[in-house]
Amino acid sequence: MSEEPLFDPSLKKRSKKKQVAFSENPLGADADPTVPAPSLDDTTSSGDVIDLGPKTVHEQMKQNEAGIGDAASGLGEAKEEDDFKAMFGDLKKKKKKKEIPLELGEEGSGTSTPITNASTTAPGITEDLDFFDLKKKKKSTKKKAAFDLEAFEKELQESKSKDANAEDDEDIPDGEHLNDIDEAELGDDVFDRSEVPAGVDQGTEPWLGSDRDYTYQELLTRFYASLHASNPSLLTSTGKRYTIAPPSIHREGNKKSIFANISDICKRMHRQPEHVIQYLFAELGTTGSVDGSGRLVIKGRFQQKQIENVLRRYIVEYVTCKTCKSPDTLLTKENRIFFMACESCGSRRSVNAVKTGFQAQVGKRSRNRTG
Amino acid sequence: MSVQNLNTFDPFADAADPLAADEPGRQSYIHIRIQQRNGRKTLTTLQGLPKEYDSKKILKAFKKEFACNGTLVDDEEMGQVIQLQGDQRAKISTFLTENGIPRASIKLHGF
Numbered sequence: 273m274s275e276e277p278l279f280d281p282s283l284k285k286r287s288k289k290k291q292v293a294f295s296e297n298p299l300g301a302d303a304d305p306t307v308p309a310p311s312l313d314d315t316t317s318s319g320d321v322i323d324l325g326p327k328t329v330h331e332q333m334k335q336n337e338a339g340i341g342d343a344a345s346g347l348g349e350a351k352e353e354d355d356f357k358a359m360f361g362d363l364k365k366k367k368k369k370k371e372i373p374l375e376l377g378e379e380g381s382g383t384s385t386p387i388t389n390a391s392t393t394a395p396g397i398t399e400d401l402d403f404f405d406l407k408k409k410k411k412s413t414k415k416k417a418a419f420d421l422e423a424f425e426k427e428l429q430e431s432k433s434k435d436a437n438a439e440d441d442e443d444i445p446d447g448e449h450l451n452d453i454d455e456a457e458l459g460d461d462v463f464d465r466s467e468v469p470a471g472v473d474q475g476t477e478p479w480l481g482s483d484r485d486y487t488y489q490e491l492l493t494r495f496y497a498s499l500h501a502s503n504p505s506l507l508t509s510t511g512k513r514y515t516i517a518p519p520s521i522h523r524e525g526n527k528k529s530i531f532a533n534i535s536d537i538c539k540r541m542h543r544q545p546e547h548v549i550q551y552l553f554a555e556l557g558t559t560g561s562v563d564g565s566g567r568l569v570i571k572g573r574f575q576q577k578q579i580e581n582v583l584r585r586y587i588v589e590y591v592t593c594k595t596c597k598s599p600d601t602l603l604t605k606e607n608r609i610f611f612m613a614c615e616s617c618g619s620r621r622s623v624n625a626v627k628t629g630f631q632a633q634v635g636k637r638s639r640n641r642t643g
Numbered sequence: 644m645s646v647q648n649l650n651t652f653d654p655f656a657d658a659a660d661p662l663a664a665d666e667p668g669r670q671s672y673i674h675i676r677i678q679q680r681n682g683r684k685t686l687t688t689l690q691g692l693p694k695e696y697d698s699k700k701i702l703k704a705f706k707k708e709f710a711c712n713g714t715l716v717d718d719e720e721m722g723q724v725i726q727l728q729g730d731q732r733a734k735i736s737t738f739l740t741e742n743g744i745p746r747a748s749i750k751l752h753g754f
Contacts, residue, residue, distance in 0.1 A: 527681075554752075555752050555753060555754070556679075556753065556754060557676055557677060557678035557679070557752075557753065558678070558679065572679040574754060578754030579754070581754055582753075629674050629688075629690055629721065629752070630674075630676065630688050630690045630718055630721040630724045631678070632678055632686050632688055632716065632724075632726050634678055634679070634686065
């Protein structure tokens with residue numbers, strides 16, 4: 273009995289780290305779907321966790337966006353994480369070792385402890401999930417989150433070292449604290465790793481295991497959580513439509529128009545300027561040239577609106593994917609035929625070559641004959 | 644002595660068909676284009692009119708309807724092309740659709 277009070281505080285403090293091991297253990301299906309796992313499920317089925325999922329996703333995204341500025345230093349960390357991942361096989365084994373004594377201790381202390389455990393640590397779990405989500409989302413640009421984690425981990429470490437005497441017997445397999453620190457950082461990654469394949473990258477919904485009918489809300493949040501988890505770029509790009517800077521048309525002299533930002537627009541559309549220019553000339557029924565600074569000089573008087581119309585038609589015909597409407601396409605030429613391959617849906621289709629068609633003779637014939 | 648090459652049967656008879664069908668298939672589009680002349684003047688060209696229509700009569704109808712002048716130009720590649728003065732693109736396309744030419748086969752070019 274004297275063990276329990278000693279044990280509980282340590283558990284609480286360590287819970288942030290260790291608890292995950294618990295919650296993850298049944299998921300990992302490590303031949304331990306015993307008593308603690310269902311109890312955990314029951315306690316966390318209050319719905320807090322479910323609600324937390326999407327929230328964290330959004331927060332994450334915000335953090336991500338905020339963290340992009342710090343990406344430079346974040347990259348370094350990402351590398352570190354990668355290194356850790358490389359070593360993660362060993363770590364997992366270590367982790368396992370660690371887990372086992374803890375569980376043993378619990379079992380030794382009595383069957384009632386798991387329940388108290390679960391109830392006290394439910395918030396802890398959710399917090400941990402937060403971090404996991406954050407880490408899962410974008411490894412590279414996550415600076416802030418990583419920082420939080422580190423600080424968190426350090427606190428944990430400190431608290432751990434205080435409690436070290438109490439848990440010395442358990443920690444013996446781990447060895448020194450230096451090792452521990454490493455592991456604390458790595459441990460999360462390990463979990464991260466092991467959790468991703470376990471559930472649909474959020475196997476955390478407590479109702480997953482149960483037989484009851486899932487509510488629409490639960491399924492919806494789960495869907496969005498996993499969707500955003502698997503492709504975080506969706507969140508940032510959902511609201512944005514395919515936009516292109518309007519063409520800037522100036523008049524040069526009386527009979528020529530200058531299309532100044534054609535190179536920008538071509539870059540934006542991922543098309544060769546030659547192709548775009550060819551199309552423009554064919555559609556407008558004129559000729560022209562590219563001047564020294566990359567601007568297009570078009571013969572004839574054209575207004576911005578007119579060029580815009582032509583560009584719009586070009587985008588419809590040569591840029592947007594006919595299957596999925598995505599502008600993420602590549603235009604390649606094979607055997608004199610242009611093929612458009614969609615980057616997002618993978619469809620591939622041939623597109624008509626740009627054809628000039630009939631050109632009526634305009635202007636003086638004599639000039640045409642000589643020139 | 645039956646040499647297959649000398650047979651009257653052409654193994655590519657149906658293989659050539661798609662190509663042949665492709666040619667008219669592309670031709671079946673009626674292209675309406677515009678060209679700028681000097682000043683505010685423009686020129687509208689109508690290319691790819693199906694063979695079953697008499698372009699001469701259509702030109703006559705255009706000229707009367709749109710109150711403009713026009714000619715019939717013979718081009719080596721494009722065949723007969725109707726050429727009208729001024730920007731008649733919208734008018735041509737409505738005229739053709741009203742007279743039973745499917746809108747899908749009309750391609751409006753230009754600005």
